[in-house]
Amino acid sequence: MNEILSRYCPRVEFESYEDFFENYRCLVPENFNFAYDVVDEWARLAPDKPALVWTDDSAVMKTYTFGDIKAQSDKAANALLSLGIGKGDVVMLILKQRPDVWVLLIALSKIGAVAIPGTYQLTQKDLVYRCNIAEVKLLITADDRELLDNIRGALPRCGGLKKVAVAGDTLPPDFIDIRKAIAGAEGHFTRPTGTGAVRTRDPMLIYFSSGTTGMPKMVLHNHSLPLGHIVTAKYWQCVEDGAVHLTQTDSGWAKFAWGKIYGQWICGAAVGVYDTDKFTPQGMLDALDRLRPRTFCAPATIFRFLIKEDLSGRDFSYIKHTSVAGEPLSPEVYHRIKEMTGLEIREGFGQSETSVLAAAFKWLPVKPGSMGKPAPLFGLTLLDEEGASCDDGITGIISAANTGADSPSLATPPAIPGLFCGYWKDEAATGKAWHGGIYRTGDMAWRDGDGYYWFVGRNDDIIKCSGYRIGPFEVESALMEHPAVLECAVTAAPDPLRGQVVKATVVLTRGFAPSEELVHELQNHVKRVTAPYKYPRLVEFVGELPKTVSGKIQRNLIRQGQGHRPV
Numbered sequence: 001m002n003e004i005l006s007r008y009c010p011r012v013e014f015e016s017y018e019d020f021f022e023n024y025r026c027l028v029p030e031n032f033n034f035a036y037d038v039v040d041e042w043a044r045l046a047p048d049k050p051a052l053v054w055t056d057d058s059a060v061m062k063t064y065t066f067g068d069i070k071a072q073s074d075k076a077a078n079a080l081l082s083l084g085i086g087k088g089d090v091v092m093l094i095l096k097q098r099p100d101v102w103v104l105l106i107a108l109s110k111i112g113a114v115a116i117p118g119t120y121q122l123t124q125k126d127l128v129y130r131c132n133i134a135e136v137k138l139l140i141t142a143d144d145r146e147l148l149d150n151i152r153g154a155l156p157r158c159g160g161l162k163k164v165a166v167a168g169d170t171l172p173p174d175f176i177d178i179r180k181a182i183a184g185a186e187g188h189f190t191r192p193t194g195t196g197a198v199r200t201r202d203p204m205l206i207y208f209s210s211g212t213t214g215m216p217k218m219v220l221h222n223h224s225l226p227l228g229h230i231v232t233a234k235y236w237q238c239v240e241d242g243a244v245h246l247t248q249t250d251s252g253w254a255k256f257a258w259g260k261i262y263g264q265w266i267c268g269a270a271v272g273v274y275d276t277d278k279f280t281p282q283g284m285l286d287a288l289d290r291l292r293p294r295t296f297c298a299p300a301t302i303f304r305f306l307i308k309e310d311l312s313g314r315d316f317s318y319i320k321h322t323s324v325a326g327e328p329l330s331p332e333v334y335h336r337i338k339e340m341t342g343l344e345i346r347e348g349f350g351q352s353e354t355s356v357l358a359a360a361f362k363w364l365p366v367k368p369g370s371m372g373k374p375a376p377l378f379g380l381t382l383l384d385e386e387g388a389s390c391d392d393g394i395t396g397i398i399s400a401a402n403t404g405a406d407s408p409s410l411a412t413p414p415a416i417p418g419l420f421c422g423y424w425k426d427e428a429a430t431g432k433a434w435h436g437g438i439y440r441t442g443d444m445a446w447r448d449g450d451g452y453y454w455f456v457g458r459n460d461d462i463i464k465c466s467g468y469r470i471g472p473f474e475v476e477s478a479l480m481e482h483p484a485v486l487e488c489a490v491t492a493a494p495d496p497l498r499g500q501v502v503k504a505t506v507v508l509t510r511g512f513a514p515s516e517e518l519v520h521e522l523q524n525h526v527k528r529v530t531a532p533y534k535y536p537r538l539v540e541f542v543g544e545l546p547k548t549v550s551g552k553i554q555r556n557l558i559r560q561g562q563g564h565r566p567v
Contacts, residue, residue: 228418
Protein backbone atom coordinates (compact mmCIF):
# COMPACT_ATOMS: atom_id res chain seq x y z
CA MET A 1 0.00 0.00 0.00
CA ASN A 2 1.29 3.47 -0.96
CA GLU A 3 1.33 5.23 2.42
CA ILE A 4 1.20 8.74 0.97
CA LEU A 5 -1.57 8.09 -1.56
CA SER A 6 -3.74 6.42 1.09
CA ARG A 7 -3.55 9.55 3.27
CA TYR A 8 -5.65 11.43 0.71
CA CYS A 9 -7.71 8.61 -0.81
CA PRO A 10 -9.61 6.57 1.80
CA ARG A 11 -10.11 3.93 -0.88
CA VAL A 12 -7.56 3.42 -3.66
CA GLU A 13 -8.65 0.34 -5.63
CA PHE A 14 -11.98 -0.06 -7.43
CA GLU A 15 -13.63 -2.96 -9.21
CA SER A 16 -15.26 -1.10 -12.09
CA TYR A 17 -15.73 2.34 -13.61
CA GLU A 18 -19.11 2.59 -11.89
CA ASP A 19 -17.53 1.72 -8.53
CA PHE A 20 -14.81 4.31 -9.13
CA PHE A 21 -17.20 7.05 -10.26
CA GLU A 22 -19.59 6.58 -7.36
CA ASN A 23 -17.16 5.90 -4.52
CA TYR A 24 -13.89 7.76 -5.23
CA ARG A 25 -13.14 10.41 -2.60
CA CYS A 26 -10.23 12.78 -2.08
CA LEU A 27 -9.42 14.31 1.30
CA VAL A 28 -8.20 17.92 1.11
CA PRO A 29 -6.54 19.13 4.36
CA GLU A 30 -6.67 22.85 5.18
CA ASN A 31 -2.87 23.15 5.15
CA PHE A 32 -1.86 20.76 2.34
CA ASN A 33 1.43 21.61 0.68
CA PHE A 34 2.75 19.24 -1.98
CA ALA A 35 6.38 20.13 -1.24
CA TYR A 36 6.26 19.17 2.43
CA ASP A 37 3.47 16.60 2.46
CA VAL A 38 4.54 14.58 -0.58
CA VAL A 39 8.14 15.30 -1.65
CA ASP A 40 9.63 15.70 1.82
CA GLU A 41 7.55 12.78 3.09
CA TRP A 42 8.90 10.48 0.37
CA ALA A 43 12.39 11.70 1.30
CA ARG A 44 11.70 10.74 4.91
CA LEU A 45 10.11 7.37 4.16
CA ALA A 46 12.27 6.30 1.19
CA PRO A 47 15.12 8.75 0.51
CA ASP A 48 16.65 6.56 -2.20
CA LYS A 49 13.37 6.18 -4.10
CA PRO A 50 13.83 7.45 -7.71
CA ALA A 51 11.98 10.70 -8.42
CA LEU A 52 13.41 11.74 -11.81
CA VAL A 53 15.03 9.67 -14.58
CA TRP A 54 16.47 12.19 -17.06
CA THR A 55 17.95 11.96 -20.54
CA ASP A 56 18.71 14.30 -23.43
CA ASP A 57 19.63 14.09 -27.11
CA SER A 58 23.25 13.25 -26.27
CA ALA A 59 21.95 10.08 -24.53
CA VAL A 60 23.20 11.18 -21.09
CA MET A 61 21.21 9.49 -18.30
CA LYS A 62 20.80 10.82 -14.74
CA THR A 63 18.64 9.70 -11.82
CA TYR A 64 17.55 11.92 -8.93
CA THR A 65 16.01 10.50 -5.75
CA PHE A 66 13.40 12.08 -3.51
CA GLY A 67 16.22 12.62 -1.05
CA ASP A 68 18.03 14.62 -3.73
CA ILE A 69 14.95 16.71 -4.54
CA LYS A 70 14.29 17.48 -0.85
CA ALA A 71 17.89 18.52 -0.20
CA GLN A 72 18.12 20.70 -3.31
CA SER A 73 14.68 22.28 -2.81
CA ASP A 74 15.56 23.20 0.79
CA LYS A 75 18.68 24.98 -0.44
CA ALA A 76 16.73 26.57 -3.31
CA ALA A 77 14.08 27.89 -0.91
CA ASN A 78 16.81 29.60 1.14
CA ALA A 79 18.40 30.95 -2.05
CA LEU A 80 15.07 32.42 -3.19
CA LEU A 81 14.59 34.12 0.17
CA SER A 82 18.05 35.64 -0.15
CA LEU A 83 16.98 37.06 -3.53
CA GLY A 84 14.04 38.81 -1.91
CA ILE A 85 11.34 36.32 -2.89
CA GLY A 86 8.71 35.61 -0.25
CA LYS A 87 5.18 34.35 0.20
CA GLY A 88 2.84 35.61 -2.53
CA ASP A 89 5.60 36.86 -4.85
CA VAL A 90 5.35 35.80 -8.49
CA VAL A 91 8.27 33.99 -10.16
CA MET A 92 8.39 32.92 -13.79
CA LEU A 93 10.26 29.71 -14.68
CA ILE A 94 11.42 29.10 -18.25
CA LEU A 95 13.57 26.03 -17.72
CA LYS A 96 12.67 23.59 -20.51
CA GLN A 97 13.03 20.13 -18.95
CA ARG A 98 16.17 20.81 -16.94
CA PRO A 99 16.13 19.15 -13.50
CA ASP A 100 16.20 22.70 -12.07
CA VAL A 101 12.48 23.14 -12.84
CA TRP A 102 11.42 20.41 -10.38
CA VAL A 103 13.74 21.71 -7.66
CA LEU A 104 12.54 25.29 -8.06
CA LEU A 105 8.83 24.45 -8.29
CA ILE A 106 9.13 22.58 -5.00
CA ALA A 107 11.17 25.41 -3.43
CA LEU A 108 8.59 28.03 -4.48
CA SER A 109 5.85 25.89 -2.96
CA LYS A 110 7.80 25.68 0.30
CA ILE A 111 7.98 29.46 0.70
CA GLY A 112 4.48 30.10 -0.68
CA ALA A 113 5.56 32.02 -3.79
CA VAL A 114 3.49 31.74 -6.96
CA ALA A 115 5.08 30.01 -9.96
CA ILE A 116 4.36 30.87 -13.58
CA PRO A 117 5.80 28.17 -15.87
CA GLY A 118 6.69 29.47 -19.33
CA THR A 119 7.84 27.85 -22.53
CA TYR A 120 11.17 28.70 -24.13
CA GLN A 121 9.26 29.65 -27.31
CA LEU A 122 8.01 32.91 -25.75
CA THR A 123 8.82 35.99 -27.84
CA GLN A 124 9.74 39.43 -26.52
CA LYS A 125 6.10 40.49 -26.86
CA ASP A 126 4.97 37.41 -24.91
CA LEU A 127 7.49 38.08 -22.15
CA VAL A 128 6.56 41.74 -21.78
CA TYR A 129 2.84 40.94 -21.58
CA ARG A 130 3.26 38.13 -19.06
CA CYS A 131 5.76 39.87 -16.81
CA ASN A 132 3.74 43.08 -16.60
CA ILE A 133 0.24 41.71 -16.16
CA ALA A 134 1.38 39.10 -13.60
CA GLU A 135 3.79 41.49 -11.83
CA VAL A 136 6.64 39.01 -12.09
CA LYS A 137 9.36 39.79 -9.55
CA LEU A 138 11.97 37.21 -10.60
CA LEU A 139 12.47 35.32 -13.86
CA ILE A 140 14.57 32.14 -13.85
CA THR A 141 15.54 30.83 -17.26
CA ALA A 142 17.57 28.15 -19.00
CA ASP A 143 20.67 29.32 -20.85
CA ASP A 144 19.16 29.17 -24.35
CA ARG A 145 20.80 31.84 -26.52
CA GLU A 146 17.66 32.95 -28.40
CA LEU A 147 15.64 32.97 -25.20
CA LEU A 148 18.28 35.02 -23.38
CA ASP A 149 18.30 37.52 -26.27
CA ASN A 150 14.51 37.82 -26.06
CA ILE A 151 14.63 38.34 -22.31
CA ARG A 152 17.30 41.03 -22.59
CA GLY A 153 15.26 42.76 -25.29
CA ALA A 154 12.09 42.59 -23.20
CA LEU A 155 13.59 43.76 -19.89
CA PRO A 156 13.34 47.55 -20.48
CA ARG A 157 9.57 47.15 -20.96
CA CYS A 158 9.05 44.86 -17.92
CA GLY A 159 8.56 47.48 -15.23
CA GLY A 160 8.33 45.28 -12.13
CA LEU A 161 10.89 42.64 -13.11
CA LYS A 162 14.03 43.47 -11.18
CA LYS A 163 16.06 40.27 -11.38
CA VAL A 164 16.79 37.53 -13.92
CA ALA A 165 18.55 34.30 -12.95
CA VAL A 166 20.02 31.69 -15.27
CA ALA A 167 20.38 27.94 -14.83
CA GLY A 168 23.24 26.89 -17.08
CA ASP A 169 26.73 27.63 -18.25
CA THR A 170 26.04 30.78 -20.28
CA LEU A 171 25.65 33.69 -17.88
CA PRO A 172 25.09 37.17 -19.37
CA PRO A 173 26.31 40.20 -17.38
CA ASP A 174 24.00 41.32 -14.57
CA PHE A 175 22.12 37.99 -14.56
CA ILE A 176 22.20 35.80 -11.44
CA ASP A 177 23.73 32.34 -11.46
CA ILE A 178 20.86 30.46 -9.79
CA ARG A 179 22.75 27.17 -9.53
CA LYS A 180 25.62 28.91 -7.73
CA ALA A 181 23.14 30.65 -5.41
CA ILE A 182 21.50 27.32 -4.57
CA ALA A 183 24.82 25.56 -4.03
CA GLY A 184 25.92 28.23 -1.55
CA ALA A 185 22.65 28.41 0.38
CA GLU A 186 21.87 26.96 3.82
CA GLY A 187 21.03 23.26 3.59
CA HIS A 188 18.00 23.09 5.88
CA PHE A 189 14.64 24.80 5.47
CA THR A 190 11.95 24.71 8.16
CA ARG A 191 8.28 24.72 7.22
CA PRO A 192 6.89 28.19 8.05
CA THR A 193 4.21 28.54 10.72
CA GLY A 194 1.90 31.31 11.84
CA THR A 195 1.41 34.13 9.34
CA GLY A 196 4.10 32.63 7.10
CA ALA A 197 2.36 29.27 6.85
CA VAL A 198 1.20 28.20 3.40
CA ARG A 199 -2.44 27.05 3.32
CA THR A 200 -4.27 24.92 0.78
CA ARG A 201 -6.29 27.85 -0.53
CA ASP A 202 -3.23 30.06 -1.07
CA PRO A 203 -2.27 30.70 -4.71
CA MET A 204 0.36 28.27 -6.01
CA LEU A 205 0.49 28.25 -9.78
CA ILE A 206 -0.56 30.37 -12.75
CA TYR A 207 -0.81 29.06 -16.28
CA PHE A 208 -1.43 31.42 -19.17
CA SER A 209 -4.24 30.00 -21.28
CA SER A 210 -3.44 28.90 -24.81
CA GLY A 211 -4.73 32.09 -26.35
CA THR A 212 -6.29 30.55 -29.48
CA THR A 213 -8.45 33.69 -29.43
CA GLY A 214 -7.54 36.99 -27.77
CA MET A 215 -4.78 37.59 -25.26
CA PRO A 216 -3.94 34.73 -22.87
CA LYS A 217 -5.72 34.70 -19.53
CA MET A 218 -4.06 33.83 -16.22
CA VAL A 219 -5.44 30.53 -14.92
CA LEU A 220 -4.94 30.52 -11.14
CA HIS A 221 -4.62 27.31 -9.11
CA ASN A 222 -4.19 26.91 -5.37
CA HIS A 223 -2.36 24.18 -3.46
CA SER A 224 -5.17 21.64 -3.91
CA LEU A 225 -4.24 21.17 -7.59
CA PRO A 226 -1.79 18.28 -6.94
CA LEU A 227 -4.53 16.31 -5.18
CA GLY A 228 -6.80 16.78 -8.19
CA HIS A 229 -4.18 15.10 -10.35
CA ILE A 230 -4.38 11.83 -8.39
CA VAL A 231 -7.18 10.81 -10.77
CA THR A 232 -5.10 11.95 -13.74
CA ALA A 233 -2.10 9.85 -12.77
CA LYS A 234 -3.52 6.83 -10.97
CA TYR A 235 -6.69 6.04 -12.86
CA TRP A 236 -6.15 7.44 -16.37
CA GLN A 237 -2.37 7.32 -16.95
CA CYS A 238 -2.20 4.25 -14.67
CA VAL A 239 1.22 5.12 -13.26
CA GLU A 240 2.78 2.55 -10.94
CA ASP A 241 4.66 3.02 -7.67
CA GLY A 242 8.38 2.67 -8.38
CA ALA A 243 8.01 2.57 -12.19
CA VAL A 244 8.92 5.25 -14.73
CA HIS A 245 6.15 7.35 -16.23
CA LEU A 246 6.93 9.55 -19.24
CA THR A 247 4.67 12.40 -20.34
CA GLN A 248 6.37 14.23 -23.18
CA THR A 249 5.89 17.97 -22.73
CA ASP A 250 7.81 21.16 -22.07
CA SER A 251 7.75 22.46 -18.50
CA GLY A 252 5.98 25.62 -19.67
CA TRP A 253 2.78 23.83 -20.58
CA ALA A 254 -0.10 22.79 -18.28
CA LYS A 255 0.46 19.22 -19.47
CA PHE A 256 3.55 19.30 -17.24
CA ALA A 257 1.29 19.59 -14.16
CA TRP A 258 -0.82 16.78 -15.59
CA GLY A 259 2.00 14.35 -16.27
CA LYS A 260 5.40 15.25 -14.88
CA ILE A 261 5.14 16.04 -11.18
CA TYR A 262 2.02 16.12 -9.01
CA GLY A 263 -0.12 13.02 -9.37
CA GLN A 264 2.85 10.94 -10.44
CA TRP A 265 4.86 11.69 -7.30
CA ILE A 266 1.84 11.25 -5.02
CA CYS A 267 1.50 7.77 -6.56
CA GLY A 268 5.21 7.07 -6.06
CA ALA A 269 6.15 6.89 -9.75
CA ALA A 270 9.47 8.10 -11.10
CA VAL A 271 9.03 10.89 -13.64
CA GLY A 272 10.76 10.19 -16.94
CA VAL A 273 12.31 13.24 -18.62
CA TYR A 274 13.37 13.59 -22.25
CA ASP A 275 14.98 17.05 -22.40
CA THR A 276 15.07 18.06 -26.06
CA ASP A 277 15.02 21.45 -27.77
CA LYS A 278 13.41 20.16 -30.96
CA PHE A 279 11.09 17.18 -31.36
CA THR A 280 12.04 14.58 -33.96
CA PRO A 281 10.35 11.19 -34.26
CA GLN A 282 13.71 9.41 -34.19
CA GLY A 283 14.86 11.29 -31.10
CA MET A 284 11.59 10.43 -29.34
CA LEU A 285 11.90 6.74 -30.22
CA ASP A 286 15.51 6.59 -29.02
CA ALA A 287 14.61 8.35 -25.75
CA LEU A 288 11.80 5.86 -25.15
CA ASP A 289 14.29 3.01 -25.53
CA ARG A 290 16.61 4.62 -22.97
CA LEU A 291 13.95 5.57 -20.41
CA ARG A 292 11.82 2.42 -20.91
CA PRO A 293 8.73 3.92 -19.25
CA ARG A 294 6.08 1.57 -17.88
CA THR A 295 3.45 4.19 -18.76
CA PHE A 296 3.60 6.78 -21.55
CA CYS A 297 1.53 9.86 -22.38
CA ALA A 298 2.01 12.25 -25.29
CA PRO A 299 0.05 14.86 -27.23
CA ALA A 300 -1.73 13.72 -30.37
CA THR A 301 0.84 15.51 -32.55
CA ILE A 302 3.59 13.09 -31.49
CA PHE A 303 1.49 10.05 -32.35
CA ARG A 304 0.58 11.62 -35.72
CA PHE A 305 4.28 11.91 -36.54
CA LEU A 306 5.17 8.44 -35.25
CA ILE A 307 2.75 6.65 -37.58
CA LYS A 308 4.63 8.13 -40.53
CA GLU A 309 7.85 6.41 -39.35
CA ASP A 310 9.07 2.87 -39.91
CA LEU A 311 8.41 1.24 -36.54
CA SER A 312 9.11 -2.31 -37.66
CA GLY A 313 11.68 -3.95 -35.42
CA ARG A 314 10.90 -1.61 -32.51
CA ASP A 315 10.02 -3.36 -29.26
CA PHE A 316 7.52 -1.42 -27.14
CA SER A 317 6.71 -4.27 -24.78
CA TYR A 318 8.07 -2.32 -21.78
CA ILE A 319 5.14 0.14 -22.16
CA LYS A 320 2.08 -1.26 -20.39
CA HIS A 321 -0.26 1.73 -20.68
CA THR A 322 -0.48 4.60 -23.20
CA SER A 323 -2.55 7.78 -23.06
CA VAL A 324 -3.09 11.02 -24.99
CA ALA A 325 -4.45 14.48 -24.17
CA GLY A 326 -4.12 18.09 -25.29
CA GLU A 327 -5.88 17.56 -28.60
CA PRO A 328 -8.34 14.89 -29.73
CA LEU A 329 -6.82 11.78 -31.29
CA SER A 330 -8.39 10.76 -34.58
CA PRO A 331 -9.56 7.13 -34.88
CA GLU A 332 -7.18 6.64 -37.81
CA VAL A 333 -4.13 7.47 -35.69
CA TYR A 334 -5.42 5.25 -32.87
CA HIS A 335 -5.81 2.26 -35.21
CA ARG A 336 -2.45 2.81 -36.92
CA ILE A 337 -0.56 3.00 -33.62
CA LYS A 338 -2.27 -0.15 -32.37
CA GLU A 339 -1.52 -1.96 -35.63
CA MET A 340 2.13 -0.84 -35.71
CA THR A 341 3.03 -1.15 -32.03
CA GLY A 342 0.30 -3.06 -30.22
CA LEU A 343 -0.28 -0.07 -27.93
CA GLU A 344 -3.85 0.96 -27.12
CA ILE A 345 -4.06 4.71 -26.60
CA ARG A 346 -6.52 5.94 -23.98
CA GLU A 347 -7.71 9.49 -24.47
CA GLY A 348 -8.26 12.03 -21.71
CA PHE A 349 -9.84 15.47 -21.72
CA GLY A 350 -9.25 18.52 -19.57
CA GLN A 351 -7.85 22.03 -19.67
CA SER A 352 -5.27 24.29 -18.08
CA GLU A 353 -8.14 25.17 -15.75
CA THR A 354 -8.69 21.58 -14.56
CA SER A 355 -7.28 18.15 -13.93
CA VAL A 356 -8.66 15.32 -16.09
CA LEU A 357 -12.42 15.80 -16.60
CA ALA A 358 -13.15 12.73 -18.71
CA ALA A 359 -11.09 9.82 -19.93
CA ALA A 360 -11.04 6.29 -21.25
CA PHE A 361 -10.36 5.07 -17.72
CA LYS A 362 -8.69 1.69 -17.33
CA TRP A 363 -11.94 -0.25 -16.76
CA LEU A 364 -13.60 1.05 -19.95
CA PRO A 365 -13.46 -0.42 -23.45
CA VAL A 366 -11.88 2.16 -25.76
CA LYS A 367 -14.09 3.77 -28.39
CA PRO A 368 -11.59 5.34 -30.82
CA GLY A 369 -12.25 9.05 -31.18
CA SER A 370 -14.10 9.33 -27.86
CA MET A 371 -12.73 11.10 -24.79
CA GLY A 372 -14.31 8.41 -22.61
CA LYS A 373 -16.53 8.94 -19.56
CA PRO A 374 -16.59 11.61 -16.82
CA ALA A 375 -14.13 11.65 -13.94
CA PRO A 376 -15.66 11.59 -10.44
CA LEU A 377 -16.15 14.73 -8.32
CA PHE A 378 -16.77 17.25 -11.14
CA GLY A 379 -20.44 16.61 -11.87
CA LEU A 380 -19.62 16.75 -15.57
CA THR A 381 -22.54 17.49 -17.89
CA LEU A 382 -23.44 19.00 -21.26
CA LEU A 383 -25.43 22.24 -21.32
CA ASP A 384 -27.08 24.16 -24.14
CA GLU A 385 -26.78 27.93 -24.55
CA GLU A 386 -29.68 28.48 -22.13
CA GLY A 387 -28.08 26.30 -19.45
CA ALA A 388 -30.39 23.30 -19.85
CA SER A 389 -29.00 19.75 -19.86
CA CYS A 390 -28.55 18.15 -23.27
CA ASP A 391 -29.98 14.74 -24.12
CA ASP A 392 -27.83 11.98 -25.59
CA GLY A 393 -26.79 12.79 -29.15
CA ILE A 394 -27.18 16.56 -28.74
CA THR A 395 -24.09 18.76 -28.82
CA GLY A 396 -23.59 20.94 -25.76
CA ILE A 397 -20.99 22.82 -23.73
CA ILE A 398 -18.87 20.59 -21.48
CA SER A 399 -19.53 21.92 -17.98
CA ALA A 400 -18.39 21.14 -14.43
CA ALA A 401 -20.07 21.86 -11.11
CA ASN A 402 -18.36 23.79 -8.31
CA THR A 403 -19.91 22.66 -5.04
CA GLY A 404 -17.97 25.18 -2.97
CA ALA A 405 -19.30 28.54 -4.16
CA ASP A 406 -21.43 30.25 -6.79
CA SER A 407 -18.25 31.48 -8.44
CA PRO A 408 -14.68 30.86 -7.34
CA SER A 409 -12.28 33.33 -5.80
CA LEU A 410 -9.29 33.26 -3.51
CA ALA A 411 -11.65 33.72 -0.58
CA THR A 412 -13.98 30.90 -1.61
CA PRO A 413 -12.03 28.55 -3.88
CA PRO A 414 -13.67 25.52 -5.51
CA ALA A 415 -14.29 22.59 -3.20
CA ILE A 416 -13.19 20.22 -5.95
CA PRO A 417 -9.42 19.60 -6.06
CA GLY A 418 -8.12 20.21 -9.56
CA LEU A 419 -10.56 22.97 -10.46
CA PHE A 420 -9.06 26.44 -10.93
CA CYS A 421 -9.80 29.42 -8.68
CA GLY A 422 -10.63 31.79 -11.54
CA TYR A 423 -8.81 34.01 -14.01
CA TRP A 424 -6.44 36.13 -11.97
CA LYS A 425 -7.03 39.89 -12.29
CA ASP A 426 -9.89 39.32 -14.74
CA GLU A 427 -13.25 39.25 -12.98
CA ALA A 428 -15.09 39.70 -16.28
CA ALA A 429 -13.55 36.57 -17.80
CA THR A 430 -14.14 34.61 -14.58
CA GLY A 431 -17.77 35.71 -14.47
CA LYS A 432 -18.27 34.77 -18.12
CA ALA A 433 -16.95 31.25 -17.51
CA TRP A 434 -18.86 30.64 -14.25
CA HIS A 435 -22.65 30.79 -13.84
CA GLY A 436 -24.44 29.66 -10.69
CA GLY A 437 -21.67 27.35 -9.57
CA ILE A 438 -21.19 25.83 -13.06
CA TYR A 439 -17.94 26.19 -15.00
CA ARG A 440 -18.55 26.20 -18.74
CA THR A 441 -15.36 25.04 -20.43
CA GLY A 442 -16.17 26.49 -23.87
CA ASP A 443 -15.54 23.06 -25.43
CA MET A 444 -18.38 21.29 -27.21
CA ALA A 445 -19.18 17.58 -27.15
CA TRP A 446 -22.05 15.11 -27.42
CA ARG A 447 -22.76 11.99 -25.37
CA ASP A 448 -23.74 8.61 -26.78
CA GLY A 449 -26.16 6.10 -25.29
CA ASP A 450 -23.35 4.33 -23.40
CA GLY A 451 -22.32 7.53 -21.60
CA TYR A 452 -19.17 8.19 -23.68
CA TYR A 453 -18.38 11.80 -24.58
CA TRP A 454 -17.31 12.80 -28.12
CA PHE A 455 -15.40 16.03 -28.70
CA VAL A 456 -16.78 18.38 -31.36
CA GLY A 457 -14.64 21.53 -31.01
CA ARG A 458 -14.38 24.88 -29.31
CA ASN A 459 -17.65 26.79 -29.31
CA ASP A 460 -16.03 29.47 -31.48
CA ASP A 461 -14.83 26.84 -33.98
CA ILE A 462 -18.23 25.27 -34.80
CA ILE A 463 -19.05 25.73 -38.51
CA LYS A 464 -22.64 26.68 -39.43
CA CYS A 465 -23.22 25.75 -43.06
CA SER A 466 -26.71 25.88 -44.67
CA GLY A 467 -28.35 25.20 -41.31
CA TYR A 468 -25.98 22.37 -40.37
CA ARG A 469 -23.61 22.57 -37.38
CA ILE A 470 -20.29 20.92 -38.26
CA GLY A 471 -17.55 20.20 -35.74
CA PRO A 472 -14.00 20.61 -37.10
CA PHE A 473 -12.67 17.50 -35.37
CA GLU A 474 -14.87 15.04 -37.27
CA VAL A 475 -13.72 16.48 -40.62
CA GLU A 476 -10.09 16.56 -39.46
CA SER A 477 -10.38 12.92 -38.37
CA ALA A 478 -11.63 11.95 -41.82
CA LEU A 479 -8.82 13.84 -43.55
CA MET A 480 -6.21 12.25 -41.29
CA GLU A 481 -7.17 8.83 -42.68
CA HIS A 482 -5.72 9.85 -46.05
CA PRO A 483 -2.03 8.99 -46.44
CA ALA A 484 -1.25 12.41 -47.96
CA VAL A 485 -2.26 14.31 -44.80
CA LEU A 486 0.33 14.88 -42.08
CA GLU A 487 -1.57 17.60 -40.20
CA CYS A 488 -4.71 19.60 -40.89
CA ALA A 489 -7.01 22.24 -39.47
CA VAL A 490 -10.65 22.68 -40.42
CA THR A 491 -12.23 26.12 -40.11
CA ALA A 492 -15.21 28.09 -41.37
CA ALA A 493 -14.89 30.33 -44.42
CA PRO A 494 -17.55 32.94 -45.27
CA ASP A 495 -19.88 32.11 -48.16
CA PRO A 496 -22.63 34.40 -49.59
CA LEU A 497 -25.08 31.53 -50.18
CA ARG A 498 -24.45 29.12 -47.29
CA GLY A 499 -23.29 31.57 -44.63
CA GLN A 500 -20.18 29.47 -44.00
CA VAL A 501 -18.45 26.60 -45.74
CA VAL A 502 -15.87 24.10 -44.54
CA LYS A 503 -12.24 24.93 -45.29
CA ALA A 504 -9.36 22.49 -44.79
CA THR A 505 -5.81 23.78 -44.31
CA VAL A 506 -3.50 20.83 -44.92
CA VAL A 507 0.16 19.98 -44.31
CA LEU A 508 1.19 17.18 -46.66
CA THR A 509 3.22 14.09 -45.86
CA ARG A 510 6.61 13.72 -47.55
CA GLY A 511 6.21 12.47 -51.11
CA PHE A 512 2.94 14.31 -51.83
CA ALA A 513 2.63 17.61 -53.71
CA PRO A 514 -0.28 20.07 -53.98
CA SER A 515 -2.52 19.65 -57.02
CA GLU A 516 -6.13 20.08 -58.10
CA GLU A 517 -6.34 16.31 -58.42
CA LEU A 518 -5.31 15.90 -54.78
CA VAL A 519 -7.91 18.52 -53.71
CA HIS A 520 -10.68 16.51 -55.37
CA GLU A 521 -9.29 13.28 -53.93
CA LEU A 522 -9.38 14.67 -50.40
CA GLN A 523 -12.87 16.09 -50.87
CA ASN A 524 -14.21 12.78 -52.16
CA HIS A 525 -12.44 10.94 -49.35
CA VAL A 526 -14.26 13.03 -46.72
CA LYS A 527 -17.58 12.48 -48.51
CA ARG A 528 -17.04 8.72 -48.35
CA VAL A 529 -16.06 8.46 -44.67
CA THR A 530 -18.44 11.05 -43.20
CA ALA A 531 -21.63 12.86 -44.17
CA PRO A 532 -21.36 14.40 -47.69
CA TYR A 533 -22.37 17.89 -46.49
CA LYS A 534 -19.26 18.00 -44.26
CA TYR A 535 -16.69 17.83 -47.02
CA PRO A 536 -14.26 20.80 -47.34
CA ARG A 537 -15.33 22.99 -50.24
CA LEU A 538 -12.03 24.85 -49.89
CA VAL A 539 -8.64 23.15 -49.49
CA GLU A 540 -5.39 25.06 -48.91
CA PHE A 541 -1.98 23.39 -48.73
CA VAL A 542 0.54 24.94 -46.33
CA GLY A 543 4.03 24.18 -45.09
CA GLU A 544 3.03 24.49 -41.43
CA LEU A 545 0.06 25.40 -39.27
CA PRO A 546 0.00 28.36 -36.85
CA LYS A 547 0.15 27.09 -33.27
CA THR A 548 0.18 28.51 -29.77
CA VAL A 549 3.29 28.17 -27.63
CA SER A 550 1.62 25.10 -26.11
CA GLY A 551 1.36 23.47 -29.54
CA LYS A 552 -2.37 23.92 -30.18
CA ILE A 553 -3.55 24.91 -33.64
CA GLN A 554 -4.67 28.55 -33.84
CA ARG A 555 -7.76 28.24 -36.00
CA ASN A 556 -8.62 31.90 -35.37
CA LEU A 557 -5.47 32.95 -37.26
CA ILE A 558 -6.34 30.63 -40.13
CA ARG A 559 -9.83 32.15 -40.30
CA GLN A 560 -8.17 35.57 -40.47
CA GLY A 561 -5.75 34.44 -43.18
CA GLN A 562 -2.73 34.82 -40.89
CA GLY A 563 0.04 32.77 -39.35
CA HIS A 564 0.38 29.90 -41.82
CA ARG A 565 3.01 29.45 -44.49
CA PRO A 566 1.67 28.45 -47.92
CA VAL A 567 3.59 25.99 -50.09
